Amino acid sequence: MANIVKLQIDGQEVEVPSGMNLIDAAERAGVHIPNLCYMKGMKGVGACRLCLVEIEGLKAPVVACNTRVREGMVVNTKTERVQEVRKFVIDLLLSMHPLDCMTCTKAGVCNLQKYAYDFELKESSFTRKKFGYPVDEANPFIRRDPEYCILCGRCVRVCKEQGTNVLDFMGRGVDSKVVTAGDKPLQESECTFCGSCVDVCPVNALLESDPQHKGRAWEYEQVASVCLLCGNGCSITVSSKDGKIQKINAGAPAGSAERYLCAYGRFGFDCMEGDTRLTSPLIRENGRLKEASWDEALSLAATKLKEAGQDAGFISTAGIENEDALTLGRLAADVVKTLHLDTTLSLYGESDVFRKSQTADIDKTDLILLVDVNPSQWERVLPALDAAIRRRVDRGAKLIVINSADTKIGSLAAVDLRGDMPSLLKSLAKALIGKGIKATGQIGQSVADAEITEETEKAATMISEAHAPVIFSSPSLFEAAANIALLKGKIIAMPLESNARGVALMGLKAEGKTYKEMTGTAESKEQNAKSAVKVLYTVGEVPLQKRAEGVEFLIVQNSHLTELAKQADIVLPSAAFLESAGTIVDYLGRIKYLAQVTEPPGDAKTHRDIFIALAKGMGKKIKRPTEAEVKKAAKVKTKLSFSPFVRREGVAVTPGDFIESINASVINGSRLLWLKEAREAATV
Amino acid sequence: MEDELLEQIFASYEGTRNELVPILQEVQENLGYLPEEVMQDIARFTGVPESHVYSVASFYAQFRTLPLGKKRVAVCRGTACHIRGAPQILHEIEERIHLREGETSEDLEYTLETVACIGCCALAPCIRVNKDVAGEMTPEKAKGLFHGDGNGNGGDRAG
Numbered sequence: 001m002a003n004i005v006k007l008q009i010d011g012q013e014v015e016v017p018s019g020m021n022l023i024d025a026a027e028r029a030g031v032h033i034p035n036l037c038y039m040k041g042m043k044g045v046g047a048c049r050l051c052l053v054e055i056e057g058l059k060a061p062v063v064a065c066n067t068r069v070r071e072g073m074v075v076n077t078k079t080e081r082v083q084e085v086r087k088f089v090i091d092l093l094l095s096m097h098p099l100d101c102m103t104c105t106k107a108g109v110c111n112l113q114k115y116a117y118d119f120e121l122k123e124s125s126f127t128r129k130k131f132g133y134p135v136d137e138a139n140p141f142i143r144r145d146p147e148y149c150i151l152c153g154r155c156v157r158v159c160k161e162q163g164t165n166v167l168d169f170m171g172r173g174v175d176s177k178v179v180t181a182g183d184k185p186l187q188e189s190e191c192t193f194c195g196s197c198v199d200v201c202p203v204n205a206l207l208e209s210d211p212q213h214k215g216r217a218w219e220y221e222q223v224a225s226v227c228l229l230c231g232n233g234c235s236i237t238v239s240s241k242d243g244k245i246q247k248i249n250a251g252a253p254a255g256s257a258e259r260y261l262c263a264y265g266r267f268g269f270d271c272m273e274g275d276t277r278l279t280s281p282l283i284r285e286n287g288r289l290k291e292a293s294w295d296e297a298l299s300l301a302a303t304k305l306k307e308a309g310q311d312a313g314f315i316s317t318a319g320i321e322n323e324d325a326l327t328l329g330r331l332a333a334d335v336v337k338t339l340h341l342d343t344t345l346s347l348y349g350e351s352d353v354f355r356k357s358q359t360a361d362i363d364k365t366d367l368i369l370l371v372d373v374n375p376s377q378w379e380r381v382l383p384a385l386d387a388a389i390r391r392r393v394d395r396g397a398k399l400i401v402i403n404s405a406d407t408k409i410g411s412l413a414a415v416d417l418r419g420d421m422p423s424l425l426k427s428l429a430k431a432l433i434g435k436g437i438k439a440t441g442q443i444g445q446s447v448a449d450a451e452i453t454e455e456t457e458k459a460a461t462m463i464s465e466a467h468a469p470v471i472f473s474s475p476s477l478f479e480a481a482a483n484i485a486l487l488k489g490k491i492i493a494m495p496l497e498s499n500a501r502g503v504a505l506m507g508l509k510a511e512g513k514t515y516k517e518m519t520g521t522a523e524s525k526e527q528n529a530k531s532a533v534k535v536l537y538t539v540g541e542v543p544l545q546k547r548a549e550g551v552e553f554l555i556v557q558n559s560h561l562t563e564l565a566k567q568a569d570i571v572l573p574s575a576a577f578l579e580s581a582g583t584i585v586d587y588l589g590r591i592k593y594l595a596q597v598t599e600p601p602g603d604a605k606t607h608r609d610i611f612i613a614l615a616k617g618m619g620k621k622i623k624r625p626t627e628a629e630v631k632k633a634a635k636v637k638t639k640l641s642f643s644p645f646v647r648r649e650g651v652a653v654t655p656g657d658f659i660e661s662i663n664a665s666v667i668n669g670s671r672l673l674w675l676k677e678a679r680e681a682a683t684v
Numbered sequence: 685m686e687d688e689l690l691e692q693i694f695a696s697y698e699g700t701r702n703e704l705v706p707i708l709q710e711v712q713e714n715l716g717y718l719p720e721e722v723m724q725d726i727a728r729f730t731g732v733p734e735s736h737v738y739s740v741a742s743f744y745a746q747f748r749t750l751p752l753g754k755k756r757v758a759v760c761r762g763t764a765c766h767i768r769g770a771p772q773i774l775h776e777i778e779e780r781i782h783l784r785e786g787e788t789s790e791d792l793e794y795t796l797e798t799v800a801c802i803g804c805c806a807l808a809p810c811i812r813v814n815k816d817v818a819g820e821m822t823p824e825k826a827k828g829l830f831h832g833d834g835n836g837n838g839g840d841r842a843g
Contacts, residue, residue, distance in 0.1 A: 169739050170739060172742075179738070181727075181733075182720055183738075189735075
């Protein structure tokens with residue numbers, strides 16, 4: 001598709017794919033073309049006029065962001081003429097920008113400051129213009145100070161592209177201002193506080209609320225890591241200073257549709273120092289939880305687990321790292337010797353489904369098919385998927401939605417199919433086969449009785465014409481939707497937790513009693529009474545408020561004192577996710593690395609260290625998983641095979657509620673609580 | 685009343701993005717300005733984000749997001765009027781009706797604005813109240829036109 005074009009930039013020969021703009025092409029040649037409004041991955045708008053370059057043969061300079069490479073083009077990016085224009089632009093901008101770099105939090109990473117330095121502009125040669133705009137700081141997340149705004153429009157464009165559409169320009173000319181509808185504070189708009197605007201602001205107009213005057217960019221240590229708060233497992237960049245997290249930004253590469261982070265991922269980190277944070281093991285004595293040493297807690301836990309043996313049960317979240325999952329598996333099988341180990345994954349899917357889930361590249365797909373998946377930035381259900389899909393659609397990809405109910409994202413769909421999902425999939429498969437796509441006999445037979453509708457026919461045409469279609473399916477419909485992927489495209493099972501796929505690949509699955517049985521949340525009472533385990537060991541934040549009946553001894557291992565932990569006999573303090581290095585396998589099948597940014601507080605330890613110490617207390621040694629072991633387990637591929645077009649029953653969770661409940665400590669222990677309170681206040 | 689009016693207006697459109705400006709114009713023609721809730725309805729109807737409707741409405745000088753006073757006073761600040769004393773006249777009217785340029789009185793009696801040229805420079809300096817133009821203005825004449833007599837005209841400055 002992409003032809004290679006040869007051109008010359010500042011005397012250097014470069015070869016780049018056709019269709020590329022001059023800013024990206026110059027970057028390949030190691031030449032930086034100054035710009036303030038350009039955003040990788042998005043169409044250039046030529047607003048700031050800083051990226052002007054001269055092309056031999058053309059009279060006037062052109063904007064590099066909006067000019068595509070051509071064979072044989074000779075580009076000069078640093079001629080006297082364009083340098084003069086650039087200096088003039090910066091000079092004008094400085095005339096309406098506060099010159100307080102000495103106290104500005106953005107100093108060091110401010111693009112305007114950088115270019116003023118480059119052009120040796122100390123101050124503007126024009127009359128100073130002051131607007132006197134008020135600062136919008138009524139929310140605890142984003143501080144908006146229009147006085148610093150240079151009207152580059154990056155925030156407006158990022159907000160539009162991801163579909164939130166909160167920010168836009170008001171007025172015109174130099175008096176323009178970036179505002180919400182009606183120039184209201186952010187919380188009175190549709191803002192989700194994702195902070196994408198903060199990530200793209202080149203100056204100090206949009207900044208996180210908290211780091212004001214707490215440190216400068218050059219004092220931060222920055223590491224790449226992963227957010228573990230929902231099934232998206234977004235890449236993040238964590239900035240810390242003196243061992244404390246200062247801020248978290250989106251970490252996916254610039255230009256990727258995945259470069260997004262929701263309010264949870266960006267602002268939830270204060271929970272690591274929340275009031276409910278556990279820093280020491282607790283043991284129940286005379287009905288009350290008392291602080292204890294690790295030795296006391298572990299030896300009591302070891303005794304209880306030994307006594308219970310196969311009557312002990314483990315439940316864990318699927319938001320633990322692969323290394324923790326492998327260690328937990330070993331602890332249960334080899335040390336405690338019980339079959340009863342299950343994860344929260346079983347509340348919304350089956351581990352087999354995640355083992356079959358394929359790999360795909362969102363940035364390369366030209367058609368997305370959503371099956372029973374309803375991502376929403378507003379409901380905070382897989383918000384990054386919602387944003388990525390909206391961006392892909394904005395960049396030309398097509399969307400097909402199959403759902404039994406109305407979806408907000410459906411309004412973007414080229415085909416929005418509503419109804420009985422297995423029948424719709426069947427009809428779609430039949431229409432696809434009708435397009436001449438080869439199918440196995442089994443699929444052919446099973447769709448014989450299906451009816452093709454106008455809509456499924458249209459969807460099938462789009463799929464058959466697409467280059468790289470990707471299906472995102474709920475686990476319940478994965479097998480039915482996989483039949484489509486057997487015909488064309490890739491299929492991804494959408495988890496609600498970050499490492500569901502990793503946990504499945506690491507082999508954690510219910511071989512004995514299930515999560516529901518062990519927690520007394522199964523449908524029938526008799527089943528619950530029979531299925532309780534004597535000793536229940538929970539790992540991580542499980543969506544459970546009450547100790548199950550019949551559980552004689554409850555061990556809770558978590559980073560925060562949850563409602564469940566308050567009912568436990570032993571509470572073991574674990575590291576939170578930025579306190580433990582490890583890996584996950586994200587929903588797209590990529591192994592992502594988590595860095596340890598800070599030390600766990602007090603006596604808290606990583607999950608795997610607790611498991612290993614506990615095994616030692618029980619007289620057994622378990623091996624610490626190596627990277628090679630994790631990689632090997634993560635690499636196992638299970639082939640798709642035909643399954644009947646049916647929906648798997650048994651899923652009883654509402655995605656929004658589930659994600660909120662597994663993040664209860666994060667939400668309640670951080671400024672995110674403000675969001676919840678604001679929402680509750682609004683509904684009263 | 686507004687709902688019915690909007691329904692009537694929307695009936696002659698399809699609800700697409702490129703109809704935004706004509707709809708805004710028609711609504712303003714009928715209501716005199718663009719109230720916030722109406723802009724929300726227009727956003728829903730055209731499928732354009734609310735922020736964008738607001739952006740468009742604030743971009744064009746023809747659109748108003750606040751209601752106008754019954755008497756729209758326009759003081760010409762064109763070159764001819766300027767050199768023949770428009771600033772003094774504006775100042776006098778500001779004092780009389782207790783409004784600054786661009787403001788509307790709380791009782792919706794007056795709106796004070798300035799324009800670049802009314803088109804009758806021979807009569808400079810001139811002002812226009814709604815559709816009536818008054819030329820060869822002096823501060824004294826202006827005083828006569830605007831009593832500011834405490835009959836509820838003018839009063840508190842609108843914010």
